[in-house]
Amino acid sequence: MKLNYRVVIFLLAALFGLGLSAPSLLGIKGPKITLGLDLQGGLHMLLGVDTDEAIRSKVKSIASSIKYAADDEELIVDEFKVEKNGVSFELLDKDDVPKMDAILKKIPGVAVVKEGLKYRVTLTPKEIESVKQYAITQAVDTIRNRLDQFGLAEPTVAKQGKDKILVEVPGVKTPEQEQRIRELIAKAAHLQLMAVDEERAGRVYQMTPAEAARYGDVILQDAQDPNRKYLVKEIPILDGSMLTDARVAFDRNNQPVINFTLDSQGARIFGDFTGKNVGKRLAVVLDNMVYSAPVIRERIGGGSGQISGGFSVKEAHDVAIALRSGALLAPVFMEEKRSVGPSLGADSIKASMIALITGFLAVVVFMVLYYGMAGVIADVALVVNLFLILAVMALFGATLTLPGMAGIVLTVGMAVDANVIINERIRELLYEGKSVAKAIEQGYANAFSAILDANITTLIAAVVLYAYGTGPIKGFAITMSIGILASMLTAILGTHGIWQMVEQKIDKKSLGKWFGIKLAGGKK
């Protein structure tokens, strides 16, 4: 027996297959196959982003910077209105126009239309598009940040398509935990410090939202007592974008509270405002709920504050994470969700392993019965093929899903196809009276074009499936494709090499043992 290059390649492939599938199978160190969420359990979500809301808040923040700058320069602004894509207002004094123009010049991405003393400031279409895009990327970053801090292993957060976000969290243990994760993601974490409209606050319970809007106010609910209402100025003094840190702490009554710190700009605005408004109330608003509205006793410098209001420890923890990782510029909503409990995943693995092993044994035994030694050789190739699939998947960090397992099972059935074709060809040639060596060589040559064409067409279907499939289905396409490619190496090249090693030993009398046939003229 002499080694030939085909056998050498086959052996190398076998070593590669065994070596790289060992970490996944035996749990030792090395590159491993990742189990899909359907097999290990976990949460898969596709989120949409409400980008219109991002536009609204962008407009609001432009409104508040115009107002702040106008106050700073002591310009008198009247009829200030927030509209869909911009704001409009009127100056009372003609002399203020150049100053206002200078202020507006500093705001990027807006178009200004002037009509006498009337101003209309709107976002440019380009700015609208970029705000929308930014809202999506910002949501991706923010959600990733929150999940990373939540402390579960390896969550995936990625933009998918034009305007969707894919979130995958493996290792979720219970539905309760899953719900908590969803709530953490959904939290807008929009912190606002707002001035209570003390002039009209007494009438808040009689006021309609429309009336409040006329005064430039909004009515907000108390976080704990839904019956309690506050009338606050619509444009906030400052918001969470100026926040640098948020931590859980405990107050004197041992209740969890959240301490936050503002950046220098925020601290300055906060200090200025509190200095000018001693005796009035300041509402701490989180996601449009008023958590507290303490009376300002003196100017508050240093830029730190506190949110209190009956949190549980878990809640406070999650709110702090959300505040630290920043507010969502736009709310996210659920488009698709798939969550699988760990026990179901384990059941699926068990069931598909049983199917794989049974199917594998059936094919292996059948091939030996039908082809004799030729069947054994095909079976060796099949085993190497299986290891190769696992090895390649581990190498590229591919994900094994339940349909992926089905793909492997299917490969077991189809990978022996190449050997069936080849063996049938060899048998034919032997019947024609060719010598064993010749029958083998010609058999492989004749079978090659058929196998190639057949595999390529199957591969076309698999590639399309990969391109258009989602999640688990992609897993099916992956294992099928790898299986097909690996079978070209094992079932064609590998078995060919083995035959070349042993063919001298085969004489025409032992065709029954080697190929499972009896020639009409031959003896037993």
Added chain:
Amino acid sequence: MELFKYKKPIPLMAKAKLFFTVSVIAVLASWALIMFKGFNYGIDFAGGTLVQVKYEGKAPLPKVREAIKHSKVFEGASVNYFGSEDEIIIKVRTSSKQLGTDIGDEARQLLKNTGKFEVRRVDMVGPKVGNELREKGLMALVLSIAGILLYVSFRFEWRFAVASVMALVHDVSIAMGAIVLFNVEVNLDILAALLTILGYSLNDTIIVFDRIREGLTSVRSPKLADIIDESVTRTLSRTTLTSLTTFFVVLTLFLMGGEIIHGFSFTLLVGIVVGTYSSIFIASPLLMMMGFDVQKYRQKLAEKKKREAEKEKLRAMYEQGTV
């Protein structure tokens, strides 16, 4: 062991009309089923929510139905056993956009007093995603067929390509008909199964066509029917064997792979049977029907010898080991 020992060509083409009749009836019946009864779309394509709950012991079906009866989100929900009597599946066409408290959480609340249970799976697909998935799925089917058509035209001849695609349409139609007939729920995995059938059935057809391509030059008779009979008979053994091994493994998947993979393996089982049948009895006669002319083909071959050269090149490549 040998199941089919080649003695002489089986005169299959003589009976082509019979096979055609059977197939046309089956395809038409499938189309009628698809049109009049329609697919039972699962939540992947129709949108909706699915909650899989496992009880300790037998699941109290009536109690569950009672518990969710008055809930608004579960209006029109169906509750059924899933795989075993411990496990149930609640399906409803509604979906919630909310991240905080979703339909799964709602189900957990409502079922609180029905016994000890575990919510094992909650799938929710919004209507927009459902539509998108359906469009993408259809696109995938069309693109696969187009890709296959192109490849086969390039490697064989256009009539071969058309015949193989018609055989594919035949297979996929009948598999879809079976899905409708047995009320299998159509989700993404069924789409994957249908695409696999495409690949698989084509695989079979190509092997036969490859033999016919070979027979066009090697079989003495100038009659296409003879060449086809010879080629089909020669590949009969392989076609049956491979179909058997694949059928075996898919059958184990069907019987032991668990409830989730049932629809998938069922579709594959039907596809394997139909695909095998069509590559033997349908694809090649179609070639004949389209008026493939052996004489012309041979003339063309003699003129150009293009395909032969290509094959030689492949063979040479293989022998040098560069493939």
